Amino acid sequence: MIAIVTASERLAERWPLMVRDLVTGGLPEPWRWLANSLIAILVILLAFATLFALLTLAERKLLGRVQNRPGPNRTGLPFTGLRLGGLGQPLADGIKMLTKEDIVPRSADHVLHFLAPVALLAFSILTFAVIPYGRHLVPVELDAAVLYFFAAGAATELAIFMAGWASRNKYSLLAAMRALAQLISYELPLLLSIVPVVMLAGTLSTTAIVEAQGGWTAGVIPHWHLLTPWGFAGFIIFLISALAESNRSPFDLPEAESELIAGHLTEYSGFKYALFFMAEYFGMCALCGMGVTLFLGGWQAPFAFLEFIPSYLWFTLKLLALLFTFIWIRATFPRLRIDQLTRLAWKFLVPLALVNLANAAFWSLTRDWSGALQLVRWAIALALVVVPFVLIGRQLTAGIAPRTYRYA
Amino acid sequence: MLGSGLIKGLAVTAKNFVGSFHDPERLVTLEYPEQPAKVAENYRNFPFLVSESADDPMGTLRCVACQICEKECPPQCIYIEKSKAKKPDANGKLQLFPAVFDIDISVCMSCQICVEVCPFDAIKMDQHFEIAESDRFNALLLRREQLAKPNSYFHQIHPTEAAQVDAMLAEAARKAAAAAAAKAAAPKPAASAPAPAAGSTRLAAAQSPAARPAPPAAAPRTEPAPPPSNPA
Ligand code: SF4
Numbered sequence: 001m002i003a004i005v006t007a008s009e010r011l012a013e014r015w016p017l018m019v020r021d022l023v024t025g026g027l028p029e030p031w032r033w034l035a036n037s038l039i040a041i042l043v044i045l046l047a048f049a050t051l052f053a054l055l056t057l058a059e060r061k062l063l064g065r066v067q068n069r070p071g072p073n074r075t076g077l078p079f080t081g082l083r084l085g086g087l088g089q090p091l092a093d094g095i096k097m098l099t100k101e102d103i104v105p106r107s108a109d110h111v112l113h114f115l116a117p118v119a120l121l122a123f124s125i126l127t128f129a130v131i132p133y134g135r136h137l138v139p140v141e142l143d144a145a146v147l148y149f150f151a152a153g154a155a156t157e158l159a160i161f162m163a164g165w166a167s168r169n170k171y172s173l174l175a176a177m178r179a180l181a182q183l184i185s186y187e188l189p190l191l192l193s194i195v196p197v198v199m200l201a202g203t204l205s206t207t208a209i210v211e212a213q214g215g216w217t218a219g220v221i222p223h224w225h226l227l228t229p230w231g232f233a234g235f236i237i238f239l240i241s242a243l244a245e246s247n248r249s250p251f252d253l254p255e256a257e258s259e260l261i262a263g264h265l266t267e268y269s270g271f272k273y274a275l276f277f278m279a280e281y282f283g284m285c286a287l288c289g290m291g292v293t294l295f296l297g298g299w300q301a302p303f304a305f306l307e308f309i310p311s312y313l314w315f316t317l318k319l320l321a322l323l324f325t326f327i328w329i330r331a332t333f334p335r336l337r338i339d340q341l342t343r344l345a346w347k348f349l350v351p352l353a354l355v356n357l358a359n360a361a362f363w364s365l366t367r368d369w370s371g372a373l374q375l376v377r378w379a380i381a382l383a384l385v386v387v388p389f390v391l392i393g394r395q396l397t398a399g400i401a402p403r404t405y406r407y408a
Numbered sequence: 409m410l411g412s413g414l415i416k417g418l419a420v421t422a423k424n425f426v427g428s429f430h431d432p433e434r435l436v437t438l439e440y441p442e443q444p445a446k447v448a449e450n451y452r453n454f455p456f457l458v459s460e461s462a463d464d465p466m467g468t469l470r471c472v473a474c475q476i477c478e479k480e481c482p483p484q485c486i487y488i489e490k491s492k493a494k495k496p497d498a499n500g501k502l503q504l505f506p507a508v509f510d511i512d513i514s515v516c517m518s519c520q521i522c523v524e525v526c527p528f529d530a531i532k533m534d535q536h537f538e539i540a541e542s543d544r545f546n547a548l549l550l551r552r553e554q555l556a557k558p559n560s561y562f563h564q565i566h567p568t569e570a571a572q573v574d575a576m577l578a579e580a581a582r583k584a585a586a587a588a589a590a591k592a593a594a595p596k597p598a599a600s601a602p603a604p605a606a607g608s609t610r611l612a613a614a615q616s617p618a619a620r621p622a623p624p625a626a627a628p629r630t631e632p633a634p635p636p637s638n639p640a
């Protein structure tokens with residue numbers, strides 16, 4: 001009985017690879033590797049392009065619901081008259097983007113203006129390569145996968161500056177400089193928040209990090225990094241920095257409509273604009289995927305008895321939950337000012353991330369404490385999270401909050 | 409503590425998100441073409457002509473083609489041609505009627521002056537606003553056939569005003585009937601009374617005023633200026 005269960009589980013886990021091997025099995029070795037890679041790329045592109053399309057719709061619908069509106073629900077599937085709650089909207093948007101005129105300003109740098117969206121999209125797609133989507137589904141197994149991921153992710157900033165510079169537009173340039181300031185500020189807490197994970201797992205490989213989070217205490221408490229004091233603090237810092245890294249509200253200063261028209265996108269139209277949009281969502285998906293991998297146990301099931309559900313479904317579920325959180329945050333918070341933004345990064349997140357690093361070091365040194373000492377370990381680790389948070393928070397808000405409004 | 413405001417904010421948006429699903433009252437959006445848009449009772453856009461009955465709108469128009477509205481309309485978008493012959497109105501009195509009554513609603517500015525000046529309560533403001541047309545000349549020039557709408561429709565769109573108008577008309581008819589009865593009782597002394605055609609008043613008196621809620625302007629009325637082209 002148990003053997004059957006594990007076998008069927010193996011089948012559920014392995015079928016994507018089996019299908020792939022069925023297709024490419026007849027090829028000689030180097031070609032086979034190439035074909036396998038191409039198939040992986042194709043599947044990733046298709047999956048995330050679909051996710052992107054649905055995400056744009058889901059985001060608008062969720063925002064609508066939060067504001068007590070139904071959201072877009074008119075555009076149906078073409079030629080069928082079926083409305084399906086506006087499922088045709090992404091398709092209509094895509095057609096609109098494709099058929100729009102592509103305008104390049106006369107004085108723009110044509111080569112860079114063209115290259116910027118391409119480079120941005122390319123870099124954000126690169127990051128998809130190292131995320132473990134399932135137990136056996138890692139497109140590229142790298143020893144330094146985490147490093148690779150953040151290196152590729154940081155390169156997108158280059159593309160944004162490229163776009164701002166090449167447009168030869170004051171708004172674009174200002175936005176590009178803002179973007180650079182923002183992204184460089186937040187690169188630091190982002191990386192500092194994941195260092196503890198690497199430290200504890202003892203590896204830079206994403207597969208090994210996910211495997212390190214396997215197992216349950218009593219079958220119900222998963223050993224995810226999120227459920228440790230340093231992991232929780234790290235996850236929150238990661239989440240905030242990821243929001244800023246993917247230019248999402250409330251950190252969407254580079255494209256602050258009220259100040260900068262559309263920021264670095266001002267001079268882009270048609271399909272190039274769509275590429276930027278796509279790259280932004282891809283970046284968000286990749287960062288969420290990395291967050292799932294590093295803190296939420298990757299493809300691991302939350303409870304032991306739920307393990308029969310294939311790992312890639314768990315990953316998808318967690319990814320969607322994180323994306324939902326991003327949208328929820330966008331629906332809630334107003335945009336920050338540029339000085340508030342950098343202050344938050346340098347005065348709040350970076351010190352906390354540094355303390356968190358020490359916390360993780362303590363956690364890893366006390367790995368073999370047990371019994372009553374285990375309680376002491378938790379107490380110290382929790383204190384190391386809460387006390388700096390309260391102290392720094394108090395110091396930062398002294399004299400500012402709570403704000404009182406006086407009306408004439 | 410720092411961050412508590414953020415959590416409060418997240419709670420508010422989450423409440424709205426969940427609430428919008430289980431409490432349809434929250435959704436203020438009206439999905440317009442499927443769900444008809446609600447208009448306030450006092451909403452009014454373009455004039456229409458009141459007729460007594462829905463079955464024979466052309467025969468029972470209250471309008472007597474006095475042309476006051478045509479003269480008063482500021483942008484001059486009403487065009488009336490009087491009929492050659494008279495025909496009995498709802499009370500049997502012989503009246504002129506508009507052989508042609510056109511309103512160019514592409515010119516009409518919805519000022520309601522025509523309604524204010526009409527002594528016969530024959531023209532009122534409509535609420536029909538889905539008036540987009542593909543032909544900008546003929547389709548926006550409304551003929552009397554398109555303008556005529558029964559009194560019941562008037563009750564439907566402006567219940568308060570319609571009730572007032574009906575009460576006023578009934579009162580006027582009752583007074584006229586009383587005056588006619590008094591005249592019939594006293595043999596000859598008051599020949600100078602502002603009497604309309606005797607035949608028609610008798611006819612109006614014979615009719616029970618309560619049977620019809622809205623006996624229209626059969627008798628001369630006191631409040632507005634008397635119609636200049638009144639046949640009496
Ligand atoms: S509403 Fe005003 S503009 Fe329109 S027909 Fe009447 S008087 Fe003329």
Ligand code: SF4
Pocket residue numbers: 470471472473474475476477478488525526527528529530531
């Ligand atoms: S004022 Fe009234 S009765 Fe006279 S023509 Fe106009 S609508 Fe007819």
